Amino acid sequence: MISGKFAITLHILTLLSKFPDDYLSSDFIAGSMNVHPVLVRKEIANLKKNHIVESKEGKNGGTRLLKSASKITLDAIFKMTFDTVTLGFSKNEPNPDCPVGKQINKNLEHLYDDINQTISLQLNEITLEDFSNKF
Amino acid sequence: MISGKFAITLHILTLLSKFPDDYLSSDFIAGSMNVHPVLVRKEIANLKKNHIVESKEGKNGGTRLLKSASKITLDAIFKMTFDTVTLGFSKNEPNPDCPVGKQINKNLEHLYDDINQTISLQLNEITLEDFSNKF
């Protein structure tokens, strides 16, 4: 199921890209998106794990980009949020005695894999800089 | 947010395509997917609205395809389930005083529109028959 992780992460990064030299606090970022600062810090933790941003603790602390916005693709962000586009699965174990039930999830998975690959190709052509320039 | 509508609908249609001459009951279909019959009937109601299937009430009733599986594309099914692929929006009204907050949803929407168009093109090439033949 798709949560707001991608959107939140992209919002964070867009803000950071607008102030590449400043450390922005999670409170400031959360204020722009009207979301809880703890949620912002959670996504930032994920960005740090991926070496996209760095943060500084303590007074006047915050977070800033580690990489140039022109070097970060939306596909990379997509992959970092661990979101995978699916159109849903049979979540209850389907009936293994039914030829369709037995294989439905495997076949859906193949279909969604193909879709994800296409999306990745598309998102790979768009950099954070491109996106940020729309603002 | 993406629910299981597409997957459920595709499962229903795959089953129907396997028995094109029979009326399958919602109980039978629900049994294959291990899901509640009422949920199946809800999705079937949607399929009927779109003239993809017809049902017969009463004893020995059920549902069957109205169109050949080779004439139904996965894109049509995708569109019928009203699912749109998104990677999430800022669901709380973002801060209108922030240049990023003010425009983020509009820009995400454009991005997702593009993605959906690509997915549609891809799903348009696959028929229910193609999908069904994998089983």
Place this chain on the structure above:
DNA sequence: TACATTTGCAATAAATTTTATTACAGTATG
């Protein structure tokens, strides 16, 4: 050094969304 500000993180609560269940009226079949 003491204080204010900020991150980091875990635990819990609230809200939202999805799915299941219940109930019952209506319809065809044998």
Place this chain on the structure above:
DNA sequence: CATACTGTAATAAAATTTATTGCAAATGTA
């Protein structure tokens, strides 16, 4: 006319996402 279905609405339960609270640790500044 009894049985086996669909159709639909209302409610409940489950799952997921988002918000909140609480506090430790770090850091700049007076």
